Amino acid sequence: MKITLPAMLGVAAMVLAVLGAPALARGGKAGAHAVAKGARHIQVKPAARLKAKPGARLAKRKAAPGRTPAARHRAYSPQQAKMAALRSSAVLILDPAARQVLYQKNAGAVMPIASVTKLMTALVVIGAGQALDEVLTVSDADVDRLKYSSSRLRVGTRLARSTMLHIALMSSENRAASALGRHYPGGTPAFVRAMNAKARELGMQRTRFVEPTGLSSLNVSTPEDLARLVMAAQRQPLIRRYSTDPDHTIAQGRQATRYRNSNRLIASPGWRIGTQKTGYIAEAGRCMVLHARVQGRAVVMVFLDSHGKYSRASDANQVRSWLVRARR
Known part of the structure; x- marks a missing residue:
């Protein structure tokens, strides 16, 4: 048929x-x-x-647990596909004037912050109104017995409080930060209480400090909280000056010790940085916070737990390039 x-x-x-x-x-x-x-x-x-949009698979893989689909799409839109490749585990990019979040990844995650702690140390020292020309002595109590990190600041060295603050901010000198806390009225315990009180005053609700150097992994915060800290630090001329100074030389007896800035971006001609601080301990990874100007616009950048020695600077350069393209 x-x-x-x-x-x-x-x-x-x-x-x-x-x-x-x-x-x-x-x-x-x-x-x-x-x-x-x-x-x-x-x-x-x-x-x-259907072909996935650029960055969609990265978004699915890297999105933090508990984030909504809408939030994931905002963070990994096609225009931000390259931003998804940032090597920092937590990131916040903020326009401080408009209080507008330009980009975020795990911005509410509570994490160790290493020597970024020293920005709060500086705020407390300046806020206490102690004489900056008072001479402080580095003692055995300032030696790191938590991580056993090295220091170029010898026990017995006597420096002005301003110099201690200078090398703590610029070169992340741990013994200097410890000496600053120890010479606070009431000693280090009172200094730590003042650090936590200042954090609450700034609205840093998920931040906790246990010591002034950042060597302890119990010093924790979030990118959102650290953005508040950076904005407060930016309002202090002394912190702006000391944290961005390329180098500084101190005298230890008859010897001169030259300190250099721990942030390699300070030497880059393409950057205009107002305030910065880097940090590293194993538990925190590579950390960096910045208050900078990009194309005439003030921007706060927070990078936590970046993987690789130069990755935090690479992430910052990538964000800067993205912001430059976005302004064209």
């Missing part, structure tokens, strides 16, 4: 009516096979797979 085209189409329609959409929904191949049983001369191709 000769089967006409209308008859073939009729058979196909009956099969589709019986099977319904679910047969096709179970997968293209399953649906095609079901139709082919009733009408072997009719080919039904599987539905074409």
Whole structure:
């Protein structure tokens, strides 16, 4: 018997009516096979797979637990696809004038902050109104017995409080930061209480300090909280000056010790940095915070737990390039 085209189409329609959409929904191949049983001369191709937008797979893999789909799409839009490759685990890019978040990744995550702590140390020292020319002595109590890190500041060295603050901010000198806390009225315990009180005053609700250097992994904060700290530090001329000074030389007895800035971006001609601080301990990874101007616009950048020695600077350069392109 000769089967006409209308008859073939009729058979196909009956099969589709019986099977319904679910047969096709179970997968293209399953649906095609079901139709082919009733009408072997009719080919039904599987539905074409939609191509993922650039960065979509990265977004799915890197999105923090608990974030909503809408939040993931905001952070990994096609225009920000390259930003998804940042090597810092937590990032916040903020326009401080408009209080507008330009980019964020795990911005509410509570993490160790290493020597970024020293920005709060500086705020407390300046806020206490202690004489900056008072001479402080580095003692055995300032030696790091938590991480056993090295220091170029020898026990017995006597320096002005301003110099201690200078090398603590610029070169992250731990013994200097410890001496600053120890010479606070009431000693280090009172200094730490003042640090936490200042954090609450600034609205840093998920921040906690246990010592003034950042060597302890119990000094924790979030990118959101640290953005508040950076903005407060930026309002202090002494912190701006000391944290961005390229180098500084101190006298230790008859010897001169030259300190250099721990942030390699300070020497880069493409950057205009107002305030900065870097940090590193194993638990925190590479950290960096900045208050900078990009294309005439003030921007706060926070990078926590960056993987690789130069990755935090690379992340900052990548963000800066993105902001420059966005302003064109």
